Amino acid sequence: MPQAVHFIPGHPLAGTEYSGPESGFASLFDGRWCILTPPPETDADAVAKLKRFWEACGSSVEIMTPEHHDLVLAIVSHVPHLIAYNIVGTASDLETVTEKEVVKFSASGFRDFTRIAASDPTMWRDVFLNNKDAVLEMLGRFNEDLAALQRAIRWGDGDALFALFTRTRAIRRAIIDAGQETRAPDFGRSHGAAAETKKTA
């Protein structure tokens, strides 16, 4: 790297399930976070300049180590994507329930998962190959917790289910209060619009 060039790894946490420049929009970074992971010896002025750049785009900026970044992203992004891809795969492979039925009745929960399972396959393949250790660590915890839930269902432990289901509600409220999610029911999905699509299809 030439001496006057500063390399500062980082990326915004923004975007939709669509890819490419034509999928951008003016408010894409408004109120979103951008994570920078400068190596310890990085020029402080260069980091401050890059921070101002992202803030000018509407983002808030967080600085952390690459190792911590990998753990954070594994739980807030990579494992959620992995289990979304997985449930969509499982549902489409069944013999007892047809794919047509999965599609028809998807509004009861399943379709939420299909959005992130429609993300760019090349990028997501590379994410899992490159953040292997953190993903496997977080996936191990997910599996451990899921085994406990499975056991609670098998043995009819309603109290354990109720306790978890109550606790998770509070997390969503915190995300809404932090300005990272809309308060509108059903993500503010246009119910009329979905029906429209059907009529004009």
Next chain:
Amino acid sequence: MPQAVHFIPGHPLAGTEYSGPESGFASLFDGRWCILTPPPETDADAVAKLKRFWEACGSSVEIMTPEHHDLVLAIVSHVPHLIAYNIVGTASDLETVTEKEVVKFSASGFRDFTRIAASDPTMWRDVFLNNKDAVLEMLGRFNEDLAALQRAIRWGDGDALFALFTRTRAIRRAIIDAGQETRAPDFGRSHGAAAETKKTA
């Protein structure tokens, strides 16, 4: 049951993460499905009448056996809810990543899961206790598929990941084409509105 009374089990597949009569809206059933599971000896006229009732509300009606209903709902609704509850629980229990970080960076995938993990705890406890067999069956398949994905990540099998991630995209397109989902990026979430919440909070 008095002889002039016909009992026909069934329910609509509609609603949001909010509960109670005040969470209803005029287009709630538009383009959605309602499933009826009449026992074999049920009066055909009574079933036809109930079908017309739901159609008048804007729903399409599907008739199936209770056993098939339980399998269909396990995969399109119950297991998706279970894994959403589970990932939200796992994320909030970590020591290496704080709950504050999970909330801040949730827009990268995690927050989608918090919507259905904010559903009514009493209703969902009862769903899992009463549809135990079908849920455990579908959960077994989900776990089997997830173990295969986990192995693909550990051994760096990029082709297996890419193949699944490409296949799942097609399912979302089918759901959109069937009028059961909006085509808008990010469920049509108002990006401005999320930022608004932050500014006014």
